[in-house]
Amino acid sequence: MTSPIHATTPGGFLLVLAVILPVCAVLAILACGPRSTVRIAMLTLAAGLAVAVAIAVELVSSGAALSYVVGAWQPPLGIALRADGLSGAMLLMTALVVVAVGLYAHVQYGLREDARNQRAQTTFWLMLLALWSALNAVFIGEDLFNLYVALELLTFAAVPLVCLDGRTETANAALRYLLFALLGSLLYLLGVGLLYGQYGTLDLLALSRLSRSDPALSVALALMIVGLLAKAALFPLHLWLPPAHAGAPAPASAVLSALVIKAPVFLILRLVLDVAPPQAAAVAGQLLAVLGAASILFCSVMALRQARLKLMIAYSTVAQLGYLFIVFPLAAGGTGLPPWETIAWTGGALQLISHALAKAAMFLAAGVIIQVYGHDRIADLGGFGRVLPVSAAAMGLAGLSLMGVPPSGGFVAKCLLLTAAVIEGYPWLAATILAGGLLAGGYVFRVIDRALAVPAGALPSRRAVPRRLELAALVLAVAAVLLGLVPLRPFGILQIGRGGLAMAGLP
Amino acid sequence: MMLLFDLALVASLLALAVHVVVEPDERSGIIAFLAFGLLLGLVWARLAAPDVALTEIAIGGGGTGVLLLRAEAAIRGRGKHEEPMTRTSKLAAAMGCAAISVGLGFAVLSFASPAPTLAPTAVEALPATGLGNPVTAVLLAYRALDTLLEKIVVLLALIGVWSLAPDALWGGAPEVRPSAVPDPLAYLARVLPPFGVVIGVYMFWVGADAPGGTFQAGTVLAAMWLLVMMGGLRPPPETAALPLRLALAGGPVLFLAIAFLGFAFADGFLAYPKALAKPLIVAIEAALTVSVAAALAMLVAGPARKAPS
Numbered sequence A: 001m002t003s004p005i006h007a008t009t010p011g012g013f014l015l016v017l018a019v020i021l022p023v024c025a026v027l028a029i030l031a032c033g034p035r036s037t038v039r040i041a042m043l044t045l046a047a048g049l050a051v052a053v054a055i056a057v058e059l060v061s062s063g064a065a066l067s068y069v070v071g072a073w074q075p076p077l078g079i080a081l082r083a084d085g086l087s088g089a090m091l092l093m094t095a096l097v098v099v100a101v102g103l104y105a106h107v108q109y110g111l112r113e114d115a116r117n118q119r120a121q122t123t124f125w126l127m128l129l130a131l132w133s134a135l136n137a138v139f140i141g142e143d144l145f146n147l148y149v150a151l152e153l154l155t156f157a158a159v160p161l162v163c164l165d166g167r168t169e170t171a172n173a174a175l176r177y178l179l180f181a182l183l184g185s186l187l188y189l190l191g192v193g194l195l196y197g198q199y200g201t202l203d204l205l206a207l208s209r210l211s212r213s214d215p216a217l218s219v220a221l222a223l224m225i226v227g228l229l230a231k232a233a234l235f236p237l238h239l240w241l242p243p244a245h246a247g248a249p250a251p252a253s254a255v256l257s258a259l260v261i262k263a264p265v266f267l268i269l270r271l272v273l274d275v276a277p278p279q280a281a282a283v284a285g286q287l288l289a290v291l292g293a294a295s296i297l298f299c300s301v302m303a304l305r306q307a308r309l310k311l312m313i314a315y316s317t318v319a320q321l322g323y324l325f326i327v328f329p330l331a332a333g334g335t336g337l338p339p340w341e342t343i344a345w346t347g348g349a350l351q352l353i354s355h356a357l358a359k360a361a362m363f364l365a366a367g368v369i370i371q372v373y374g375h376d377r378i379a380d381l382g383g384f385g386r387v388l389p390v391s392a393a394a395m396g397l398a399g400l401s402l403m404g405v406p407p408s409g410g411f412v413a414k415c416l417l418l419t420a421a422v423i424e425g426y427p428w429l430a431a432t433i434l435a436g437g438l439l440a441g442g443y444v445f446r447v448i449d450r451a452l453a454v455p456a457g458a459l460p461s462r463r464a465v466p467r468r469l470e471l472a473a474l475v476l477a478v479a480a481v482l483l484g485l486v487p488l489r490p491f492g493i494l495q496i497g498r499g500g501l502a503m504a505g506l507p
Numbered sequence B: 001m002m003l004l005f006d007l008a009l010v011a012s013l014l015a016l017a018v019h020v021v022v023e024p025d026e027r028s029g030i031i032a033f034l035a036f037g038l039l040l041g042l043v044w045a046r047l048a049a050p051d052v053a054l055t056e057i058a059i060g061g062g063g064t065g066v067l068l069l070r071a072e073a074a075i076r077g078r079g080k081h082e083e084p085m086t087r088t089s090k091l092a093a094a095m096g097c098a099a100i101s102v103g104l105g106f107a108v109l110s111f112a113s114p115a116p117t118l119a120p121t122a123v124e125a126l127p128a129t130g131l132g133n134p135v136t137a138v139l140l141a142y143r144a145l146d147t148l149l150e151k152i153v154v155l156l157a158l159i160g161v162w163s164l165a166p167d168a169l170w171g172g173a174p175e176v177r178p179s180a181v182p183d184p185l186a187y188l189a190r191v192l193p194p195f196g197v198v199i200g201v202y203m204f205w206v207g208a209d210a211p212g213g214t215f216q217a218g219t220v221l222a223a224m225w226l227l228v229m230m231g232g233l234r235p236p237p238e239t240a241a242l243p244l245r246l247a248l249a250g251g252p253v254l255f256l257a258i259a260f261l262g263f264a265f266a267d268g269f270l271a272y273p274k275a276l277a278k279p280l281i282v283a284i285e286a287a288l289t290v291s292v293a294a295a296l297a298m299l300v301a302g303p304a305r306k307a308p309s
Helices: A013-032 A034-062 A085-110 A118-140 A144-162 A168-199 A204-210 A215-232 A241-247 A250-260 A262-275 A278-305 A309-325 A327-331 A343-373 A389-403 A409-424 A427-452 A467-485 B002-022 B026-046 B050-076 B087-109 B119-124 B134-142 B144-162 B183-206 B214-230 B242-265 B274-301
Strands: A066-069 A080-083
Touching (some): A013 A080, A080 A118, A085 A118, A085 A467, A118 A250, A118 A262, A144 A241, A144 A250, A144 B144, A204 A262, A215 A262, A215 A278, A250 A262, A278 A427, A309 A409, A309 A427, A327 A343, A327 A409, A343 A389, A343 A409, A343 A467, A389 A427, A409 A427, B050 B214, B119 B134, B134 B144, B144 B242
8 A cells, every 4th residue: 555645634623624613503503493593603603714714824834735534534435625725715715705794694684674584594594604614615625526515515505595585586596506506516427427437536636646638537527627617607608697696685695706606616727737637738728718708808798788786796707707717828838837836826816816805895785785775776876975985985995806906906816817918928818808907997987986976866865774784895895905915926825735736737 | 138138228218218308298208207217226226236226216216206296286287488498409408418428428438447446445444334335334434524515415405495485484384285185195195104114214224234225215214204294194394393403403413423523532523433333323324314304305395385383
């Protein structure tokens, strides 16, 4: 027997807690009933945030990846969990967004008119916690079947969030989302079966050492990536996303748009980078970049044309997602560096995180606007900045990040990607990045323009919208802006734990 | 002789599959789909995978079939306002399926021979679990984390279905009894459950050493409970009822409790102390069987239709 691929590291148990703590809370809520729901949820938010911070601290202090071999059964028979630097950053981002959204929802459901709605409230908390568990499982999973289970958990937690309000149209959107997601799962699972048939293991680290150009591998990767694209809603598989994300209640929209679609993107990244042999990775990278560029251009134009605020934000999600896919050819470029040491890689990671923060902030701010105005028709929101200055500020700051205007995380991300595109000789990608920024400027300014406009009639009263409700969005938007202060160079933390991998994905 | 049987099996599977796709009448299509599930179970049995065969027949044939039939019955009453599929989208679906089939065939034919397999490793490690059925060892020892999370997925699906109830009915009871119970159904509801419960418990009990296990046993028990509810012998419980919620959460809770005890008494999360491995696994399976049965039956029963008392 050769030495095992995975060995449990000190602090590895934190990975188990990251996945299992929210699950414990789901079961506790189910068993204890509605009276303790909010208390359990609040407690779990605090504990989960602490676990994510502890993992990040452990990663930085040890400078090596965290691993845990579940039940001490070595892969390939058993399952391992592993967090490298990128996983750690994802865990932390997820915790931040989930906690902010949770606090927002806590205030919103505490308002008098919402307090009676037990159904939506209980379902929301159960699904939010399950979703957190699923996201953490995706970010630290090392076993392809375990990742399939994590994706299923994610789907079944995300779909009910879409139709929380019980209207027929949102139920239709949820059903469409479910069908796309299940089709994606099926294709992914087919690919997993093929990989097991070819290599006899499902462990990503083991696969990265075994994989070579096989027909079975190419078919498997094609199936899995297409399946994951359906879940990630990249153009042209994005049709389910706008109605689903726009129809959900604001806190649900925020987690769906900021976090849920990032999970399949993360898995595509791992498949292309860690499993695909160099040639296949190069071809896949080019194709993904074309789709990404199409996403940016098409869906930015769509966002510009929307009359409703939440639909506009939802289309902007598909557009911003496109930037994550143009990273592939840029990071695998000819500079001789491993992908995770390139500026494109750092740019992609920053784009992922800053979009999550900015998009969650926008949806939460939109939720406050709907609470006050009772609708989200952009044309009729004239002067909303006077009624809701904090939300308008959050919307504006988050918009800076989407446009890529300094100082913001989005600016640094897009600047790095643009530089990489120019250096690597992809002028069409550079042009797409610039055009995408202009279009984003267009749709963000439509909202800002309404915020600053002179109101046409009497302004609505704030009714019972406490200041606390607006704070969550502002905090997230400020965090997205603060990301812009990181230095413009490859990020040390994103390289933790990558060196041990075989250089699959390198040309 | 067996070759002839296999050929007949494959031919009827293909014929049924085509029938399911082209049949315009939904109910007839669903019944063909049920038969398809049963035949597919036979195929798995022929491939020497009895555990998969049992699951396919129970879930793929039985469970899904009942769900589809109930959905069809619910839609049939109302006026149809469906948009028929256009020729282009039919063609696109056909092309997509054909491309996937060709790809799969291509990939499967290119596999190394003999294919790498973990089956010997799984059998070698059996003594550490005290089990005799390697499939159960995979589900509850080697890959227990997957099984645990899958049970949570089933619970989420159930909560998702419950959340479709109108606000006023949240926490109320679903309705599965037809307005008039046909005599054969009432008769079956009295006669079958005693046998079904014995079969279900047996399937769970032998699962440790022979084909069978929680999911198959849970499905049989769920079917019996549904029969009792459909026959009108017992009303479905309110979805907020404490005993129901405890039955649903009980299996995963016990699983998690034993998993955490592994930190203190074994090699970590989800590890069992060697001497106690088998009793612990059987205890988890028992609790999971109850949870799976309750969850599947309530999934078929659907969201609440009566206001909570």
